[in-house]
Amino acid sequence: xxxxxxxxxxxxxxxxxxxxxxxxxxxxxxxxxxxxxxxxxxxxxxxxxxxxxxxxxxxxxxxxxxxxxxxxxxxxxxxxxxxxxxxxxxxxxxxxxxxxxxxxxxxxxxxxxxxxxxxxxxxxxxxxxxxxxxxxxxxxxxxxxxxxxxxxxxxxxxxxxxxxxxxxxxxxxxxxxxxxxxxxxxxxxxxxxxxxxxxxxxxxxxxxxxxxxxxxxxxxxxxxxxxxxxxxxxxxxxxxxxxxxxxxxxxxxx
Numbered sequence: 001x002x003x004x005x006x007x008x009x010x011x012x013x014x015x016x017x018x019x020x021x022x023x024x025x026x027x028x029x030x031x032x033x034x035x036x037x038x039x040x041x042x043x044x045x046x047x048x049x050x051x052x053x054x055x056x057x058x059x060x061x062x063x064x065x066x067x068x069x070x071x072x073x074x075x076x077x078x079x080x081x082x083x084x085x086x087x088x089x090x091x092x093x094x095x096x097x098x099x100x101x102x103x104x105x106x107x108x109x110x111x112x113x114x115x116x117x118x119x120x121x122x123x124x125x126x127x128x129x130x131x132x133x134x135x136x137x138x139x140x141x142x143x144x145x146x147x148x149x150x151x152x153x154x155x156x157x158x159x160x161x162x163x164x165x166x167x168x169x170x171x172x173x174x175x176x177x178x179x180x181x182x183x184x185x186x187x188x189x190x191x192x193x194x195x196x197x198x199x200x201x202x203x204x205x206x207x208x209x210x211x212x213x214x215x216x217x218x219x220x221x222x223x224x225x226x227x228x229x230x231x232x233x234x235x236x237x238x239x240x241x242x243x244x245x246x247x248x249x250x251x252x253x254x
Contacts, residue, residue, distance in 0.1 A: 008046075011036065015046045016055060019069040026060060026068035082124035083170055085112055086131060089251040093133045094198065127170055130195040130238060134248040164226035165205055169193040174233050175207070178225040179218055186224070191216070192233045194241055199248060206241050215241060 018032055029043045036043070047067055051057050056070035080088070089112070092105045099105075116124060168175035175193055180186045191207035194215070198204075203220040238250075 011038070012046055012050060015043065016050060016069075019057060019067060022067075022069070024068065026066045028066035032067070080112065080116065080120075082116070082120050082127055083166065085116055085120070085124045086128050086251065088112055089128055090131055090133065090198075093249075093251045129250045130169060130193075130235075131251045132195055132197040132199075132248045133251055134197075134199045161223050161226045162220070164228050165193065165196070165220065165223070168226075168228045169196065171228070172232055172235055174210075174229045174231040176227045176229055177218070177223050180222050180224055182222075187211075190229075191218070192236065194236050195238055197248070208236055208240075 014036055015032060018027065018035060029040045029047070032043045033040045047057055047059075057067050058070070059067055089109050092109045095102055095105055113121060113124070164175065167173070175191050177189050177191060178186060179189055189212075190210045191205075192210070193205060193207045195206045196203060197206055197217070205218045205220055205223065207216060207218065208214070209216045
């Protein structure tokens with residue numbers, strides 16, 4: 001199956017998966033060697049390497065003995081969708097500088113990204129490039145470029161609005177929204193989402209407004225309704241939004 005020419009990392013992964021499948025009954029070095037078409041000596045070296053790397057494998061002596069992977073480690077892997085991977089990355093990116101466990105958070109994000117398959121990782125990367133965050137206290141005068149739609153206000157976005165915005169951005173579908181400006185005027189817009197931005201403690205939808213024929217920043221807590229349409233659009237380049245606020249970065253690069 002594997003033989004001697006296979007990348008050792010791939011073979012170590014295969015040994016770990018064989019042990020995972022064997023469960024509490026375990027398996028012997030001879031069975032592993034036959035399954036992977038390598039020598040028993042190679043299997044023993046591989047198991048030793050896995051143990052040194054922290055995989056909880058124990059050796060049981062005597063007749064019928066062999067290698068057993070700890071029950072906790074034999075749980076099936078958790079699979080994430082691209083959107084879920086981005087959601088975790090956003091949460092980690094919003095940790096203020098100097099937060100406890102910040103280094104571990106960055107490591108966890110890297111592990112999560114590595115666990116995605118190539119196709120999902122590519123989709124997650126494209127989506128993550130369209131989510132900007134800026135942590136910490138912004139310098140004076142560093143508010144995002146915006147029109148009068150993005151002036152200060154109050155309120156909370158409904159879960160349905162947030163979900164629609166997420167789906168429109170990820171699925172590249174035109175979004176129909178009802179938006180209330182700072183002076184209380186309500187308007188209906190059809191917009192093409194370009195990115196989501198978190199700055200000054202608030203979330204904004206940055207989108208090309210078809211009704212105003214221009215790029216606009218919409219404060220999410222002022223979007224009263226949002227409906228994903230079936231109409232696709234070709235996403236505009238993030239660069240068309242303009243320079244990001246000082247200290248902002250896409251969550252895919254945090």
